[in-house]
Amino acid sequence: MRKLFIAILLAAVTLGSVCRPVSAQTMSKDEKRRLILKGAKLWPVYCNQCHNPRPPGEKAPYEWDQEIMHMRMLGNMPADNARALVEYLKAR
Numbered sequence: 001m002r003k004l005f006i007a008i009l010l011a012a013v014t015l016g017s018v019c020r021p022v023s024a025q026t027m028s029k030d031e032k033r034r035l036i037l038k039g040a041k042l043w044p045v046y047c048n049q050c051h052n053p054r055p056p057g058e059k060a061p062y063e064w065d066q067e068i069m070h071m072r073m074l075g076n077m078p079a080d081n082a083r084a085l086v087e088y089l090k091a092r
């Protein structure tokens with residue numbers, strides 16, 4: 001019984017850390033800075049393809065997750081580029 005309890009506890013802890021959404025994962029300051037710089041370079045490249053590049057201040061930070069998910073689907077963006085763009089747009 002005790003082993004079963006420990007196994008369930010371990011499974012819950014493992015699943016909890018694997019299934020967290022990307023934005024909830026802790027990120028070091030260096031990693032965040034790297035993403036923001038990458039996003040700043042990608043912003044005029046990607047966003048200018050279809051319309052004027054929408055400035056970071058156009059949306060509240062919490063709105064950019066959804067906005068970039070939508071643009072990512074339209075533009076067929078790789079995940080790491082979309083993540084960098086979100087960090088850049090939220091940083092303003």
Ligand code: HEC
Pocket residue numbers: 043046047048049050051053054058059067068071074075076085
């Ligand atoms: C593949 C083309 C394409 C790319 C690349 C693209 N967009 Fe868009 N975007 C659209 C289209 C089409 C619309 C308007 C229709 C819609 O919302 O689906 C739009 C609408 C928007 C809107 C307005 C949505 C609203 O709330 O009315 C924002 C903000 C936006 N884009 C931001 C961006 C940003 C930031 C980028 C760069 C990461 C980007 N887009 C890249 C095609 C694109």
